[in-house]
Amino acid sequence: MADSKQLYQEVILDHNRKPRNWGVLPDATHKAEGHNPLCGDHIVLTLKMDGDTVDAVNFQGESCAICKASSSMMTTTVKGKSRSGAEQLVREFRDMATGQLNVDSPHHLGRLTVFSGVRDLPTRVKCAILPWHTLHAALNSEASVTTEADADPMHAPVGNA
Numbered sequence: 001m002a003d004s005k006q007l008y009q010e011v012i013l014d015h016n017r018k019p020r021n022w023g024v025l026p027d028a029t030h031k032a033e034g035h036n037p038l039c040g041d042h043i044v045l046t047l048k049m050d051g052d053t054v055d056a057v058n059f060q061g062e063s064c065a066i067c068k069a070s071s072s073m074m075t076t077t078v079k080g081k082s083r084s085g086a087e088q089l090v091r092e093f094r095d096m097a098t099g100q101l102n103v104d105s106p107h108h109l110g111r112l113t114v115f116s117g118v119r120d121l122p123t124r125v126k127c128a129i130l131p132w133h134t135l136h137a138a139l140n141s142e143a144s145v146t147t148e149a150d151a152d153p154m155h156a157p158v159g160n161a
């Protein structure tokens with residue numbers, strides 16, 4: 001566990017120092033905003049689809065380190081994925097962060113498993129999930145999402161919409 005904790009801290013630091021795909025895509029085809037009032041996270045996601053493929057995804061906003069790192073890794077991971085491939089990652093990430101996915105069983109999360117520890121940090125789960133829930137909203141042309149009440153990503157249905 002010491003190694004995975006150290007890796008987690010290194011990844012969070014690295015992506016906060018150098019967030020990948022930061023900014024707003026000028027030629028975005030999809031856009032969504034995500035809010036997590038619990039922490040104060042607010043991100044704007046712009047997405048460019050090329051047919052069924054995620055051609056590019058950028059993010060910008062004000063967020064804590066966990067949300068920023070999760071957003072940054074999300075943008076690099078879903079680039080080049082199909083819509084259904086991206087939605088599958090949304091489901092798997094959410095299930096991992098809420099402790100419903102065993103990371104020892106087959107999954108497509110790759111290095112994103114560094115976030116598996118947030119399942120033990122209830123106040124941080126929403127920070128880590130926010131970019132993924134916002135991606136889901138962008139893919140489904142929903143303008144904004146919030147982690148509040150009924151729209152709580154831990155309870156909202158994800159995928160196959």
Ligand code: ZN
Nearest residue numbers: 039041064127
């Ligand atoms: Zn946060």
